[in-house]
Amino acid sequence: MNAFFCYINFSQYFYIHQKLNMTEIDLEAENKAIAKEYKELLRISYQNLTDEDKKLIRKAFDVAVEAHSDQRRKSGEAYIFHPIAVAKIVASQIGLGSTAIAAALLHDVVEDTDITISDIEKMFNPKIAKIVEGLTKIPKVKNDQEISLQAENFRKMLLTLNDDVRVILIKIADRLHNMQTMDGMADYKQAKIASETLYIYAPLAHRLGLYNIKSQLEDLGLKYTEPDVYADIVSKIKETKEEQDAYIKSISDVLSKSMTEEGIDFIIKGRPKSIYSIRRKMKAQGVSFDEVYDKFALRIIYKSNLHDEKFLAWKIYSVVTDHYRPSPSRLRDWISSPKSTGYEALHITAMGPMGRWVEIQVRSERMDEIAEKGYAAHYKYKNGATEENSLEIWLNQLKEALENANNNAVDFVEDFKLNLYAKEIYVFTPKGEIKSLPKGATSLDFAFSIHSEIGVKTRGTKVNGKLVPLNHVLNSGDQVEIITSVNQKPTLQWLDYVTTSRAKNKIKNVLNENVKKIGEDGKEILARKLRHLKINLNESTVNELVNYFKLQTSLDLFYRVGIGAIENQQLRDYANQKNNTLVNFFKKTIKRNPNVNEERINANEITKKFDLLVFGVEQNKLDYKLSPCCNPIPGDNVFGFITINEGIKVHKTDCPNAISMQSNFAYRIIPARWIDSSQEDFKAIIKITGMDVLGLTNELTKVISNQMHVNIQSISLSSEAGIFNGQVTVVVQNNTILKKLMENIKKVDGIDKVTRVYNN
Numbered sequence: 189m190n191a192f193f194c195y196i197n198f199s200q201y202f203y204i205h206q207k208l209n210m211t212e213i214d215l216e217a218e219n220k221a222i223a224k225e226y227k228e229l230l231r232i233s234y235q236n237l238t239d240e241d242k243k244l245i246r247k248a249f250d251v252a253v254e255a256h257s258d259q260r261r262k263s264g265e266a267y268i269f270h271p272i273a274v275a276k277i278v279a280s281q282i283g284l285g286s287t288a289i290a291a292a293l294l295h296d297v298v299e300d301t302d303i304t305i306s307d308i309e310k311m312f313n314p315k316i317a318k319i320v321e322g323l324t325k326i327p328k329v330k331n332d333q334e335i336s337l338q339a340e341n342f343r344k345m346l347l348t349l350n351d352d353v354r355v356i357l358i359k360i361a362d363r364l365h366n367m368q369t370m371d372g373m374a375d376y377k378q379a380k381i382a383s384e385t386l387y388i389y390a391p392l393a394h395r396l397g398l399y400n401i402k403s404q405l406e407d408l409g410l411k412y413t414e415p416d417v418y419a420d421i422v423s424k425i426k427e428t429k430e431e432q433d434a435y436i437k438s439i440s441d442v443l444s445k446s447m448t449e450e451g452i453d454f455i456i457k458g459r460p461k462s463i464y465s466i467r468r469k470m471k472a473q474g475v476s477f478d479e480v481y482d483k484f485a486l487r488i489i490y491k492s493n494l495h496d497e498k499f500l501a502w503k504i505y506s507v508v509t510d511h512y513r514p515s516p517s518r519l520r521d522w523i524s525s526p527k528s529t530g531y532e533a534l535h536i537t538a539m540g541p542m543g544r545w546v547e548i549q550v551r552s553e554r555m556d557e558i559a560e561k562g563y564a565a566h567y568k569y570k571n572g573a574t575e576e577n578s579l580e581i582w583l584n585q586l587k588e589a590l591e592n593a594n595n596n597a598v599d600f601v602e603d604f605k606l607n608l609y610a611k612e613i614y615v616f617t618p619k620g621e622i623k624s625l626p627k628g629a630t631s632l633d634f635a636f637s638i639h640s641e642i643g644v645k646t647r648g649t650k651v652n653g654k655l656v657p658l659n660h661v662l663n664s665g666d667q668v669e670i671i672t673s674v675n676q677k678p679t680l681q682w683l684d685y686v687t688t689s690r691a692k693n694k695i696k697n698v699l700n701e702n703v704k705k706i707g708e709d710g711k712e713i714l715a716r717k718l719r720h721l722k723i724n725l726n727e728s729t730v731n732e733l734v735n736y737f738k739l740q741t742s743l744d745l746f747y748r749v750g751i752g753a754i755e756n757q758q759l760r761d762y763a764n765q766k767n768n769t770l771v772n773f774f775k776k777t778i779k780r781n782p783n784v785n786e787e788r789i790n791a792n793e794i795t796k797k798f799d800l801l802v803f804g805v806e807q808n809k810l811d812y813k814l815s816p817c818c819n820p821i822p823g824d825n826v827f828g829f830i831t832i833n834e835g836i837k838v839h840k841t842d843c844p845n846a847i848s849m850q851s852n853f854a855y856r857i858i859p860a861r862w863i864d865s866s867q868e869d870f871k872a873i874i875k876i877t878g879m880d881v882l883g884l885t886n887e888l889t890k891v892i893s894n895q896m897h898v899n900i901q902s903i904s905l906s907s908e909a910g911i912f913n914g915q916v917t918v919v920v921q922n923n924t925i926l927k928k929l930m931e932n933i934k935k936v937d938g939i940d941k942v943t944r945v946y947n948n
Contacts, residue, residue, distance in 0.1 A: 826839060
């Protein structure tokens, strides 16, 4: 590398550094650090690039350095480190080429400096300018549109899939680096950004086949949304690392010896389960860290030409099963039937030493690169196409999900997100062809997956030779036959029969002409009727009405008004309820006369009981409801969510809905904490399983009522074939008492597991 690439002209840096009282030594050290990062980018990206590509990257770097010369990140470091880091992720972890690397270096210059999109186009080319434009956030909107600002940002980002998928890929890289470098931010900002990441960016990375990046985003998301849980799992992983490494090595040694004897060229890697995956399994199965047995996996990566890949994969399967007994029900063959993301591998779950299950992933080098880098690698191997052409092929597959972008922003994003994380099932056509669908798909979804014209003409469906309803949920292995009729037309009810975006959008498109015409009339009628009720028809009102009438979209609302399905009295009821909205709520609570009920909580009032909630920095006592979706009780980490019609609802910080609320409505979140009050009791539900030992019921009631003096509100006990199952609803003052109660129950002879149930 010649000196031209190692030393960079940072003349503008001297001015800004002098303002910051930085010494020349500091400046020189920073310049060297920037040069080092840039050289690392070149090392990563130059492997397959032409001289023209290299000149393009160099020019983009020079422009970015000059544009960001007077800017610093909140950590204090020069801003240019950020675009370089994003470009490195784009090059190394996603595998994109010079156009994307240049755009990554320039991704913030339009938003943060005086450089315009036109300037980018003149300095580079229309393609780079288009990508940078897609990476630039939408302008700030008016306050009455704040409710959908974040969703609108998401929609704009997703719609760039119609232009160039590299916009999304660079945006994911940008988000990954931001997540890696936000330790210095305020807690509430960390929680908001992390929630957005878990809500949309991690699922999007998953759908794009970027599994490595997806895992990093999920782990970092957990770090900032549930920091205590994250730290606890990390600590326990470190504690057990030595033991797990030894366990993995014992299996690796056995398999390596046999595969070497078979002449297979391979490497074996140990792969720990991601922190987020461990947490998800603990929650889903109600188990502790120690009870998650597949916290690690082995990955066998073998060399092969394309012709022999499948043969060698099953040869390795044979070697594995010669030594360890496999679980047939947990075999996953994604080589014969790759995932819709392009992922290919053979997953074997086998019983390893000491009676512990271990997952073994078998991939060729080609499969491994696809799994790490997603579609960029997938199409590189598939047809050797250029970066642009290969991504265009995949882009065509996703465009159908974006055809109906006329819904309100929140609806659009929710609809798109539904299919990002969906697990897949595999079903067969009458001719034996295999089709992949998201789990939960119906027979009508299948019809639309074959062809939209078949979908809209579907009169009936048969599954495994038996006539079934259109909303019949399919399972893997089903064979599906579609019965069509030229006279058949979709109805509005069909939207309730399907789950996939493709089917929903096709149905909506067919219904659209008639529904849209009625909807346009309905919108005018609604505006007129609301004026009589002294309510303006704006986006906020429409969102409230859609929620009030439990509808899906604004078009559903206007259509129902147009056909007269929503009557005048229903609108009057809405108007009356609207009087108890957010504004009035605050008038009655936060802004009420302090002499009436509002009082400040004194710090010396707080005791170890923590039985009552207070809100905000000033610790106001406000009216609230405990949300039934997660049933929080005193001692749980919680937050308040200001609803439109029901005041404050309190959720646990790990509530299933917390991520969505933090992501879309962060400005309606208020901090909450428990303080002392001996006046309230709270209901909690405990699930108990174990062996049906004689006298077990009597022992349980003794522990709950006699030892702990806890009131039992209801109890349901059953036993079958020696297994005991019970559900007990108890009334406790706080979480500390509940935890102690559960610990004591677990000590009872025969009890295997005690977990808290969060949903009725």
